[in-house]
Every structure is written in C-alpha cells, then in structure tokens.
Amino acid sequence: MYVFRIIKKCFLLFFVLIIFSCLKNDIVQSQTANTDPASMANGQVYPTSSRSYTNFCNAPKNCKFLSKYDGTFWADKDNYYSDFSDIQFSNYARFISFFNIDRDISYCKGWKKGENTTDGVKWNIKIKKDEWDEFWFDYDYYGTSNEIQYSITYKYEVIDSLLHFSNTDGQEFIFHPSKKNYSKDFIDTGKIVVTEGCTFYGLE
Known part of the structure; x- marks a missing residue:
C-alpha cells in the first residue's frame, strides 16, 4: 500500500511538470510572436541577408x-511655359492629369483607366506596370472609329527623386517635383479653360 502511494505521488508530480512545461512554452511563444522571425527565443540568430525596403514592398x-x-x-x-505638360498622379479614377500652361490660354485634362471619351473622340488606357518607382500604361487611340488608329506606351520611372518619362513615340524627358501653385488665382496665364476630368484648384 505504501509503495502504491509513492507511485501515485510520482505520477502526479510528473503530470504537474508536464503541464508547467507546456505553459512555459506558450509564454515564450507569446513573448516572441512579434519579434524578428530570424531570431530564436534564446537569442540565436539565423544567418540571413540584410533587409531591403524595396524587397519588402x-x-x-x-x-x-x-x-x-x-x-x-x-x-x-x-x-514655366514648357513644351511638356506638367503632370499630376492620382490614386483615384483619373490617375493622371496633364496641365498645359501657356501665356494666353491654359487648361488641363485627366485620363482614367479603361475607356475615355470626349466630344465623340475615344481612347482606351490599360495599366501595364504599377510598381514602387515605375509606372507604364498603354494608350490606344480610336478617335471616332471603332478600330484602334494607333497605340503608344507611356513609361514613368522615379530615379533619384526625378521623374524620367519616355514613350514608344520617341519622346523622352526628365521632370522635377513641381513648385508651382496650381490655383486659378496664381497661374500666370491669360485665361483658363475648364475641361472635363481635370481642373485647376479653385475652379469647379
């Protein structure tokens, strides 16, 4: 009988130790859940390449x-009066706007993804690449026809804080971040024409 009691106590002690071990393991996992996955709970670090923000994105x-x-x-x-339109990017329906600023008359136009139509003239835009610093899209011009008249691929890439532009029509240019004020009261022009899809600040 005495031996049986000893065996029973040993069994209970063993059972308690198992439960305690499981609880401790859960605590360690909880404490390290949000740490670097390359590091173990005991501080050992796996060999890994340096982290890259670009790769992360x-x-x-x-x-x-x-x-x-x-x-x-x-x-x-x-x-100020450039042969190339000023550009604004947007993460909304009309993803790009072109501001044509001239001494006499200025206006802007906005393009959206998919089909665009103005005064019976149609064109279609398809995004080809939308990455961290690089953006391409195809511009298919229909005009008043049901068939594509011509196509151009527009390419934009930001390198060293400058916007590099090129297209399959042979145009190339480097844009800088604009310091202009695009409010109607500050644009240096004779007249502003309001167009569909884009407008200068202060105009409805």
Whole structure:
C-alpha cells in the first residue's frame, strides 16, 4: 500500500511538470510572436541577408506607384511655359492629369483607366506596370472609329527623386517635383479653360 502511494505521488508530480512545461512554452511563444522571425527565443540568430525596403514592398498593395506618388506634381524646372505638360498622379479614377500652361490660354485634362471619351473622340488606357518607382500604361487611340488608329506606351520611372518619362513615340524627358501653385488665382496665364476630368484648384 505504501509503495502504491509513492507511485501515485510520482505520477502526479510528473503530470504537474508536464503541464508547467507546456505553459512555459506558450509564454515564450507569446513573448516572441512579434519579434524578428530570424531570431530564436534564446537569442540565436539565423544567418540571413540584410533587409531591403524595396524587397519588402514587392507584395503589399500600398507599395504601388500610384499610391506612393498620389497627389504629386511634376514639371519642367527650367521653363514655366514648357513644351511638356506638367503632370499630376492620382490614386483615384483619373490617375493622371496633364496641365498645359501657356501665356494666353491654359487648361488641363485627366485620363482614367479603361475607356475615355470626349466630344465623340475615344481612347482606351490599360495599366501595364504599377510598381514602387515605375509606372507604364498603354494608350490606344480610336478617335471616332471603332478600330484602334494607333497605340503608344507611356513609361514613368522615379530615379533619384526625378521623374524620367519616355514613350514608344520617341519622346523622352526628365521632370522635377513641381513648385508651382496650381490655383486659378496664381497661374500666370491669360485665361483658363475648364475641361472635363481635370481642373485647376479653385475652379469647379
């Protein structure tokens, strides 16, 4: 009988030790759940390559070009009245706007993804690449026809804080972040024409 009691106590002690061990393991896992996955609970670190913010942004949706550069303006820094339209990117329906600023008459136009139509003239836009610092889209022009008249691929890439533009029509240019005020009261022009899809600040 005495031996049986000893065996019973040993069994209970063993059972308690198992439960305690499991609880301790859960605590360790909880404490290390939000730490670097390359580090073990005891502090040992697995060999791993250095972290890259660019690599980290290959997957998340908010690392796309239009999200990163939403609301930014780009312009020819050397010429207020440039041969190239000032550009604004947007992470909304009309993803890009072109501001044509001239001494006499200025206007802007906004393009959206998919089909665009103005005064019976149609064109279609398809996004080809929307990455961290690079953005491409195809522009298919229909005009008043049901067939594509011509196509152009537009390419934008931000390198060292400058916007590099090129297209398959042979145009190339480098834009700088714009310092212009795009309010109707500050644009240096004779007249502003309101167009569908885009407007200068202060105009409805």
